[in-house]
Amino acid sequence: MTTYPALRIHNDDRGYRAQIESLPLPEPQAGEVLIQASYSSINYKDALAGTGRGKILRQFPLTGGIDAAGTVVRSRDARFREGDSVIATGYGLSFDHDGGYAHYLCAPADWLVPMPLGLDARRAMILGTAGFTAALALHRLQVNGQHPELGPLLVTGASGGVGSIAIDLASQQGYEVVAVSGKAALTDWLKGLGAAQVLGRDELPGGERPLEKATWGGAIDNVGGAMLARITRTLVPTGGIAAIGLAGGAELVTTVMPFILRGVSLLGINASDTPGPLRHEVWQRLASDWQPRHLDEILTDTVSLAELPDAFERLLEGRTHGRTLVTLGG
Numbered sequence: 594m595t596t597y598p599a600l601r602i603h604n605d606d607r608g609y610r611a612q613i614e615s616l617p618l619p620e621p622q623a624g625e626v627l628i629q630a631s632y633s634s635i636n637y638k639d640a641l642a643g644t645g646r647g648k649i650l651r652q653f654p655l656t657g658g659i660d661a662a663g664t665v666v667r668s669r670d671a672r673f674r675e676g677d678s679v680i681a682t683g684y685g686l687s688f689d690h691d692g693g694y695a696h697y698l699c700a701p702a703d704w705l706v707p708m709p710l711g712l713d714a715r716r717a718m719i720l721g722t723a724g725f726t727a728a729l730a731l732h733r734l735q736v737n738g739q740h741p742e743l744g745p746l747l748v749t750g751a752s753g754g755v756g757s758i759a760i761d762l763a764s765q766q767g768y769e770v771v772a773v774s775g776k777a778a779l780t781d782w783l784k785g786l787g788a789a790q791v792l793g794r795d796e797l798p799g800g801e802r803p804l805e806k807a808t809w810g811g812a813i814d815n816v817g818g819a820m821l822a823r824i825t826r827t828l829v830p831t832g833g834i835a836a837i838g839l840a841g842g843a844e845l846v847t848t849v850m851p852f853i854l855r856g857v858s859l860l861g862i863n864a865s866d867t868p869g870p871l872r873h874e875v876w877q878r879l880a881s882d883w884q885p886r887h888l889d890e891i892l893t894d895t896v897s898l899a900e901l902p903d904a905f906e907r908l909l910e911g912r913t914h915g916r917t918l919v920t921l922g923g
């Protein structure tokens with residue numbers, strides 16, 4: 594029987610653990626596609642799932658990894674054929690379905706995006722869910738009326754995967770990007786990606802009044818908590834905030850004043866469940882007119898399946914920046 598290696602996450606009477614195991618090659622059912630995966634990546638959610646520090650998985654054991662890209666080896670869906678190059682991110686991967694940290698992935702065809710012209714599996718996974726999320730956030734802001742003339746665009750959690758790609762994308766579209774980062778040593782790196790200015794996490798202007806001086810045109814926020822609350826109070830009228838993450842906290846304590854007196858919009862971003870048509874459109878843009886210019890600098894580490902547990906620890910301890918690519922068998 595053909596087998597393949599996968600990073601399996603268990604939670605049972607022997608505790609929470611992630612380990613490499615050999616699995617039998619699955620047989621795709623009707624509507625499913627078997628993919629030989631070449632690359633995956635590490636997102637914040639992957640590190641939470643892999644270490645058990647976040648409640649991400651809904652069943653155990655499961656293969657981790659919310660991202661994968663590779664080649665179709667068997668298809669039981671008319672939309673995909675053997676040899677097609679595909680991207681799989683989000684949906685049930687590493688939630689209630691085996692994910693991308695494996696040499697093979699069997700997934701519903703509805704979850705797959707055909708590799709757009711202009712991208713390959715490696716570049717698609719340097720982007721991964723983080724890149725898709727950054728582009729989705731910018732897209733939602735723009736649909737909501739965000740434009741560079743409204744004022745500077747804040748990007749918080751700037752040195753992370755989503756943050757670094759958001760800086761690249763927004764700066765190339767003419768936004769004056771102000772990066773907020775806890776890593777002062779990375780100021781030059783962030784400016785190299787396109788940030789006009791870099792602020793420390795405690796350097797954001799404004800106090801605790803319901804409305805403070807209107808300073809920012811908009812924001813892409815990966816941090817949540819007190820940082821997001823402060824941003825709501827300091828946006829210009831009609832500015833938008835894309836709320837993506839909770840790296841700094843899940844709470845949001847603010848008032849309705851910015852929303853009812855300045856027309857500020859708080860836009861929720863959910864990358865995993867983005868419906869097919871919008872998902873395809875955003876990947877298409879990432880492969881064409883929105884191609885990041887600095888992916889080589891944003892890729893800061895490449896690891897194998899066996900190196901994943903250490904890489905999860907480094908990410909959660911704040912010792913990483915940019916994106917980590919995972920090499921698989923395909």
Ligand SMILES: NC(=O)c1ccc[n+]([C@@H]2O[C@H](COP(=O)([O-])OP(=O)(O)OC[C@H]3O[C@@H](n4cnc5c(N)ncnc54)[C@H](OP(=O)(O)O)[C@@H]3O)[C@@H](O)[C@H]2O)c1
Pocket residue numbers: 635636637638722723726749750751752753754755756773774775776794815816836837838839840841842862863864865908911913914915
């Ligand atoms: N809504 C969605 O669909 C979606 C999709 C993808 C990711 N996310 C979320 O977005 C966030 C970023 O994801 P990612 O993959 O980019 O993670 P990442 O690469 O680990 O980046 C997170 C960044 O947040 C900052 N940060 C970490 N701990 C912090 C703290 N205690 N207070 C303030 N800032 C802190 C750090 O940037 P600095 O050191 O530069 O400040 C860190 O690099 C995560 O919360 C993730 O769960 C959500």
